[in-house]
Amino acid sequence: MSSSTEKIEIIRLQGETCETIEDEVTVEKPFTIHVNEEEFITLLCSGEGVEHLMVGFLASEGLIGSIEDILSIRIEHEEGRGYIEVSEGVLTKKKAHGKRTLTSGCGKGTVFYDVLDSLTAKPLNASFKIDSGKILELSKQFNDESVVFKTTGGVHACALCDEREMLLFHEDIGRHNALDKVIGNALQNKLKIQGKWLLTSGRISSEILIKAAKQGIAMIVSRSAPTKLAIQLAEQMNVTMVGFARGKRMNIYSGAERISCPCKE
């Protein structure tokens, strides 16, 4: 087992049987980069190879041009923090160049910290119950719907569903965009999102989970995998999370009480 995975208990449903098994999921951790003691950005990553990640990220952002620009590096693994010292000349040059310096407000702002605080306070209490067969039926319909994916392989899809059917369906090159389109469409057409559930083609990261939970979505189903952090947040928020929903099987990571499966009947 790699250190970037963790074992957790899940419910695996396959055909007519479901069982509680141990499964491995990917770890997702916030890592905050400080440049010359100033907070620069927080990345969500696997928690491994963070020193390379910090150097590579700053090179990609154009802040450092070569390894000689770096005076020192310090990593606090447990706390998920990295400190990099670059010569003042590098920073000044960069500031003079202007235009695309990332401020600390930006990276942090995109989603992570304050949402975490604000959300954990109010778990979702949607009490719907849905049949596992219905989830798989709509998952299949969802896959069939995705014409662009089938012709190009280059997109993600996202759909809003209730207990009976798919209500909205959108595609985009990005997982986040596809979800934002669904949210925007629902808002514009005054369709209540609270208590509905989502189908997504993409992996379920903490950012996707938070974005959905903020709108009151009570269940997320993906044909792909969730991260450990997303599962933790789903548990805290009382969101039902299902991964690897394909054919006749699915993994239930949290909130199983919302799903009625064959073996409970």
Add this chain to the structure above:
Amino acid sequence: MSSSTEKIEIIRLQGETCETIEDEVTVEKPFTIHVNEEEFITLLCSGEGVEHLMVGFLASEGLIGSIEDILSIRIEHEEGRGYIEVSEGVLTKKKAHGKRTLTSGCGKGTVFYDVLDSLTAKPLNASFKIDSGKILELSKQFNDESVVFKTTGGVHACALCDEREMLLFHEDIGRHNALDKVIGNALQNKLKIQGKWLLTSGRISSEILIKAAKQGIAMIVSRSAPTKLAIQLAEQMNVTMVGFARGKRMNIYSGAERISCPCKE
């Protein structure tokens, strides 16, 4: 054909044959959101459903709470621009809340505009030549290497290669992070990146292409799909781009002169 796909000519290599065929690829377009006439952020998206995208993005960012917060919406489809007018009260409330307002410098800054200008000026002139069989051999090795992916399905991998072998290999939950780790590792170990090539498990978007090209990478191979914009940039930058490299087949989207394939022998 959906309006979010376009037809282009590619070279498809399959076993011992290769042929020029027409294929559909996903469109990727910049879409700039203006809030109350002020530039807010540029998103890279499919170009479809941009009105829903704009509303949903601003709702996800917490700028608008309900549809009543919106006074007017105007979309300039051709120019890829959206204008949304919200009541000053909404903006003021938001500013008072502070903390995570996205500045226009942020979204634009992450990658897109200035890179485009700066890059198109200096195409890569790396003149290596690599056998298609070697690409597929290393692609297979790359897939075998990805242990976390196999156990969890939740990560992306990226590797730096030369004409003979894989030199660096990293995984992360994000495509960008995996590439940044490779770049950081190469910088820290003084491994020349220029003229090397990349294997990636993820889709090739314009951002990934630009990030790689900025470091002088001359070829990108993915088991997944590229976007139309990434292909255009690859052509301009003289980067060789290969997608759907799986088993005995691959699609060559640009820079085919760097690949020797069976039918040319």
